[in-house]
Amino acid sequence: MVTQPTAPNTRRTRRSKLYWREAIQGYAFIMPVVLGLILFVFGPMIASLYISFTEYSILQAPMWVGLRNYVDMFTRAPLRVMHSLWITVIYAVCSVPLILVTALGAALLLNQRLRGMRYFRTALYIPTVVPLVATVFVWGWLLNPSLGLVNATLKLLGLPPGTWLSEPNTALPTLIMLSVWGIGGSMVVFLAGLQGIPESLYEAAKIDGANEWRTFWHITLPQLSPTIFFLLITGIISAFQYFAPAFILTRGGPLFATYFYNLNLYEKAFRWQFMGLASAMAWLLFIIIIVLTYILFRSSDAWVHYEVKR
Incomplete structure (x- = not known):
């Protein structure tokens, strides 16, 4: 006996497609801001944290010195x-x-x-x-x-x-x-x-x-x-x-x-x-x-x- 799909299941499927479409659109709109924060804010902050434990003069590779700069x-x-x-x-x-x-x-x-x-x-x-x-x-x-x-x-x-x-x-x-x-x-x-x-x-x-x-x-x-x-x-x-x-x-x-x-x-x-x-x-x-x-x-x-x- 073949059963037909019920109306609630159809609504749930439509609702799920609408949810994912809106979610993807939302993430696409906020992606420039997120990438900007990662590339131009958090990325340089993490890099500067590492550099703060090194001796670095731009022209030479960083050399690890530990806490010497802070001391x-x-x-x-x-x-x-x-x-x-x-x-x-x-x-x-x-x-x-x-x-x-x-x-x-x-x-x-x-x-x-x-x-x-x-x-x-x-x-x-x-x-x-x-x-x-x-x-x-x-x-x-x-x-x-x-x-x-x-x-x-x-x-x-x-x-x-x-x-x-x-x-x-x-x-x-x-x-x-x-x-x-x-x-x-x-x-x-x-x-x-x-x-x-x-x-x-x-x-x-x-x-x-x-x-x-x-x-x-x-x-x-x-x-x-x-x-x-x-x-x-x-x-x-x-x-x-x-x-x-x-x-x-x-x-x-x-x-x-x-x-x-x-x-x-x-x-x-x-x-x-x-x-x-x-x-x-x-x-x-x-x-x-x-x-x-x-x-x-x-x-x-x-x-x-x-x-x-x-």
Whole structure:
């Protein structure tokens, strides 16, 4: 007796064919991204991890040296690895809070409902759009001790001119202050966070008699804590990757006062051809950023308040 296929089996077969067709199409669409990550991200990372355990100068084959590069980073003072790391830590500790506070203050001012406010927002965001190299060259000319416009203006006002990038005591603080020039991106993120705070919270606080300071401290800051957390993470990562301004303006000087970690890494790799040591330095920086990010995520439960929507 011959049995005919049932309708459920036919539907199951059609469903299975549709599933595999959609799966193949999905994998085909994501394959360029996956291959890009493997070839240009994870592949070079694995290669650099191996090179960090070797002595490698590009022109010669890598020679296995074990942990020597990692030991040299902490023990050989002429390499200035710890010095450059300390300079980078000082920059991160000073510049990240400065950028957050300045960007938040600018966002609070630009969040006012005043006529023509969009033009002020555009004006403060434009420096972020300008290429970094062009901005750095302009600031290098402005801060020139003898020909710069900043010192010329100070002389006209009867004030003493500054040494800026030409003296060890003022070079690093000057670069820290220059970081405020690029607050446009953080300001826009803060502005979006401010506009996402429900007006009902401010109305309730006003009815309860809260002044502006209490409203800011108990409503604005808690509501902005996820935004602050995001900008804090990205700011720390960016600060530890600081390179272009120091490379263009000071080359690590004067007297290694602005010898940032990435600048040191660049010189070890592309000037002295110490590829093994440079790879070890890169992995040390990667570990530092991962640890700091982990600590911030673990501590975020105590101060980051996410709105629970029901």
